[in-house]
Amino acid sequence: MKQKLTRRAALAGLAAATTTPAIGAGEPDPIYAAIATHREAFQIFNDAVTAYGVEEKKWSYGEDEPATLLEADERVKETSDEEAAALEELVTTVPITFAGTLALIRYVLSYEAGPRRHHLLEEDELVAFLTTIGGAIEKLANVA
Numbered sequence: 001m002k003q004k005l006t007r008r009a010a011l012a013g014l015a016a017a018t019t020t021p022a023i024g025a026g027e028p029d030p031i032y033a034a035i036a037t038h039r040e041a042f043q044i045f046n047d048a049v050t051a052y053g054v055e056e057k058k059w060s061y062g063e064d065e066p067a068t069l070l071e072a073d074e075r076v077k078e079t080s081d082e083e084a085a086a087l088e089e090l091v092t093t094v095p096i097t098f099a100g101t102l103a104l105i106r107y108v109l110s111y112e113a114g115p116r117r118h119h120l121l122e123e124d125e126l127v128a129f130l131t132t133i134g135g136a137i138e139k140l141a142n143v144a
Helices: 007-019 030-058 067-092 098-112 123-141
Strands: none
Touching: 030 067, 030 098, 067 123, 098 123
16 A cells, blocks of 8 residues: 655655765866866877977988977977876866766767877776776765
């Protein structure tokens, strides 16, 4: 036999539900900042590589490397380190929402399977990425 839901029971249930914080409730998902940071770092690195290519085309092999080429090479190294740090932050930041988890997956896929076809993740980064995604899903599904 079905029991009738009383107003008192409904209000008690509502009170309990509103006092139990949801994961990520009221705070922005940190994965969006990590995605934005990596996107910017990757673009800056890409621009540095392009600038290096322009300088390299001006140089003839066998000649001394001009200062502009050496500076461009140094810029590539600097921005490569910055992009690597942003990538490490990206693959180790655990999303706190399902939307953030999906955004991270789609962001990585946009490099791996998108029109740019740039392999963003090497072995270590791939393991960290999958561990992060698994951790996020466990937390969000409350199975951890």
